[in-house]
Amino acid sequence: MAELTKDKLLWIYERMRLIREFEDRAAELFAAGQIPGFVHLYAGEEAIAVGVCAWLTDRDFITSTHRGHGHCIAKGVDVKAMMAELYGKKSGACKGKGGSMHIADVDKGMLGANGIVGAGGPLACGAGLTAKIKGTDQVTACFFGDGAAEQGTMHESMNLASIWKLPVVFVCENNGYAQTTPSRYHCAAEDIADRATAYNMPGFSVDGTDVFAVYEAAGEAIARARRGEGPTLIECKAFRYYGHFQGDNLSYYTEEEKAEQKARDPINKFIQRVLDRKLLTKAELAEIDARAKKAIDEAVQFAEQSPYPVLDEILTDVYVSY
Amino acid sequence: MATRTITYREAINEAIRLEMRRDPTVILMGEDVAGGASTHLEEKGEEAWGGDLGVTRGLVQEFGRSRVRDTPISESAFIGAAVGAAATGLRPIAELMFVDFFGVCMDQIFNQGGKMRYMFGGKAKVPVVIRTLYGAGFRAAAQHSATLYSVFTHMPGLKVVTPSTPYNAKGLLTAAIRDDDPVIYFEHLVLLDTSGPVPEESYVVPLGKAEIARPGKDVTVVAIGRMRLFAMQAAEELTKEGIDVEVVDPQTLSPLDESTILESVKKTHRLVVVDEDNPRCSVANDIISLAAQQALAYLDAAPQAVTAPHTPVPFSPPLEDGYIPGPANIVAAVKAVVA
Numbered sequence: 001m002a003e004l005t006k007d008k009l010l011w012i013y014e015r016m017r018l019i020r021e022f023e024d025r026a027a028e029l030f031a032a033g034q035i036p037g038f039v040h041l042y043a044g045e046e047a048i049a050v051g052v053c054a055w056l057t058d059r060d061f062i063t064s065t066h067r068g069h070g071h072c073i074a075k076g077v078d079v080k081a082m083m084a085e086l087y088g089k090k091s092g093a094c095k096g097k098g099g100s101m102h103i104a105d106v107d108k109g110m111l112g113a114n115g116i117v118g119a120g121g122p123l124a125c126g127a128g129l130t131a132k133i134k135g136t137d138q139v140t141a142c143f144f145g146d147g148a149a150e151q152g153t154m155h156e157s158m159n160l161a162s163i164w165k166l167p168v169v170f171v172c173e174n175n176g177y178a179q180t181t182p183s184r185y186h187c188a189a190e191d192i193a194d195r196a197t198a199y200n201m202p203g204f205s206v207d208g209t210d211v212f213a214v215y216e217a218a219g220e221a222i223a224r225a226r227r228g229e230g231p232t233l234i235e236c237k238a239f240r241y242y243g244h245f246q247g248d249n250l251s252y253y254t255e256e257e258k259a260e261q262k263a264r265d266p267i268n269k270f271i272q273r274v275l276d277r278k279l280l281t282k283a284e285l286a287e288i289d290a291r292a293k294k295a296i297d298e299a300v301q302f303a304e305q306s307p308y309p310v311l312d313e314i315l316t317d318v319y320v321s322y
Numbered sequence: 323m324a325t326r327t328i329t330y331r332e333a334i335n336e337a338i339r340l341e342m343r344r345d346p347t348v349i350l351m352g353e354d355v356a357g358g359a360s361t362h363l364e365e366k367g368e369e370a371w372g373g374d375l376g377v378t379r380g381l382v383q384e385f386g387r388s389r390v391r392d393t394p395i396s397e398s399a400f401i402g403a404a405v406g407a408a409a410t411g412l413r414p415i416a417e418l419m420f421v422d423f424f425g426v427c428m429d430q431i432f433n434q435g436g437k438m439r440y441m442f443g444g445k446a447k448v449p450v451v452i453r454t455l456y457g458a459g460f461r462a463a464a465q466h467s468a469t470l471y472s473v474f475t476h477m478p479g480l481k482v483v484t485p486s487t488p489y490n491a492k493g494l495l496t497a498a499i500r501d502d503d504p505v506i507y508f509e510h511l512v513l514l515d516t517s518g519p520v521p522e523e524s525y526v527v528p529l530g531k532a533e534i535a536r537p538g539k540d541v542t543v544v545a546i547g548r549m550r551l552f553a554m555q556a557a558e559e560l561t562k563e564g565i566d567v568e569v570v571d572p573q574t575l576s577p578l579d580e581s582t583i584l585e586s587v588k589k590t591h592r593l594v595v596v597d598e599d600n601p602r603c604s605v606a607n608d609i610i611s612l613a614a615q616q617a618l619a620y621l622d623a624a625p626q627a628v629t630a631p632h633t634p635v636p637f638s639p640p641l642e643d644g645y646i647p648g649p650a651n652i653v654a655a656v657k658a659v660v661a
Binding site: 061063092093094095096097098102104105106107111112114115116119121122123124125126127128129130131132133134152153156157159160163164316317318319320321 | 347349388389391393394396398399400401402403404405406407408409410411412414429430433434438439440441442443444445446478479480481503530576577578580
């Protein structure tokens with residue numbers, strides 16, 4: 001088991017709690033009609049983004065998915081700018097032009113949430129290629145879902161990353177469903193990680209609700225990538241509390257499944273473990289809870305008080321000639 | 323430095339070579355751009371093909387296999403990797419062997435590369451060039467001969483370049499590589515072996531500037547890519563009948579130099595557009611629409627579009643020859659508008 005300092009444990013808890021708080025609040029605000037469009041929420045999968053990004057710095061890159069809020073927060077994107085982006089405000093991370101599905105912060109190495117399932121694989125290879133050609137030790141983590149695992153882009157990308165020994169870690173977030181379609185139906189493999197064999201790279205399947213397990217697997221994979229030894233595939237099995245998006249009727253979940261989800265809650269699991277082993281105290285956790293709540297309160301206030309972009313903004317940040 | 327006569331193929335090669343020398347972040351990737359990766363050829367620092375049609379010949383010898391990368395036949399992965407590399411600090415040139423192959427990688431071009439800067443509120447730039455072969459006349463049949471630049475011109479965030487001569491092929495590619503937006507650079511199959519004067523040194527032909535290939539006063543013929551050559555032949559022929567044709571080569575379709583086209587139309591009062599692409603939603607009809615919206619009062623006759631028919635490219639030589647708009651079609655269209 002990789003060593004976890006107290007600071008790192010506190011950071012992990014703070015990021016997981018911040019994601020949960022952000023997503024729960026986004027769910028409420030969406031239901032109340034405050035957030036336009038739609039939001040795909042990460043609650044239930046916090047351990048994956050946080051366990052992976054715990055090893056990354058701002059110089060490292062990640063590619064993300066339509067369910068990208070958790071990746072953003074784990075990579076250090078400002079929650080105020082994120083919330084304002086969900087509202088479509090000028091002060092948003094993308095000036096309100098991207099929205100929930102396209103949040104990005106290139107300065108933080110966050111190369112964008114992505115509305116196209118499986119599209120991040122090739123982009124991650126590109127970020128890996130930049131690091132390889134420039135001779136840096138930057139690593140790119142490519143988050144993708146079990147649904148994306150069935151896209152040709154992911155197969156092409158894992159093969160390309162392997163033959164070029166690119167410093168990319170493919171993190172498959174298997175939350176059990178592609179929209180409403182279970183992975184047991186859409187996926188021919190028992191474990192998506194088994195496919196790593198075909199790309200001649202290491203593959204691990206871990207409990208994606210256990211941040212310690214994710215952290216350990218990611219640590220090995222990222223170290224291997226930094227050493228120039230090429231990519232790894234890590235499958236993290238988890239679940240989504242809110243289903244595909246907020247407003248999903250969740251009719252395809254059974255009552256047993258819902259109970260099982262609660263029992264596997266990644267944040268509760270973490271709390272139990274750190275208290276059992278006396279790694280952190282209840283007071284320390286409570287302080288983080290309060291801080292996370294305050295940060296999200298402030299983010300919502302910031303988003304609500306920020307102005308919308310002016311109409312002229314339609315024509316900026318793009319080549320236009322018409 | 324001197325100007326000498328080289329081919330369109332050599333001009334493209336030279337632009338890539340000079341930019342790779344000038345800027346270490348410029349890389350080249352695609353299927354067999356060198357060829358023979360990992361074979362005895364690589365050990366000797368040699369290449370197999372230097373591109374399917376030899377456009378990138380000799381580059382791997384100078385720049386090595388790190389910067390001149392053979393790829394698997396995985397267009398989504400390597401075109402997308404070029405986009406991702408562009409967003410993270412390189413200036414990649416990716417080769418999509420034939421434009422007909424866009425169907426297997428278009429998401430990475432228009433949804434990722436084309437939209438990233440806008441979606442991210444201007445905080446990303448994507449300086450990637452996608453070079454691709456196009457055009458009928460090579461007996462390459464329906465899936466290796468299409469034109470299709472209209473598709474890319476339709477998509478916001480992409481720039482579209484259609485070189486027609488060795489001179490503009492080199493200068494436009496240099497401009498494309500230095501540009502911070504994704505540029506789709508169309509190399510016409512049949513033009514690869516054409517030759518013309520090209521300066522030895524590096525130079526830029528700016529994106530968004532049309533060239534008056536031949537000044538004239540009676541009729542404006544806007545001709546794209548290979549069609550410029552046919553328009554010049556037609557113009558020559560029409561002088562015998564006392565018709566003085568002005569040939570305008572847009573050079574880039576996005577950005578489109580509207581003012582040069584409109585000024586020419588206002589001068590000649592007549593417009594023919596020659597476009598090898600299929601006609602529906604075409605650049606030809608877009609340019610005619612431009613003239614109709616902004617210069618209708620100047621027009622003395624209804625503008626004419628000379629295009630391919632709305633079919634795939636046929637294989638049989640007489641059918642393919644009949645598919646491609648030629649000088650005779652242009653002569654007929656010009657006569658129709660001056661009548």
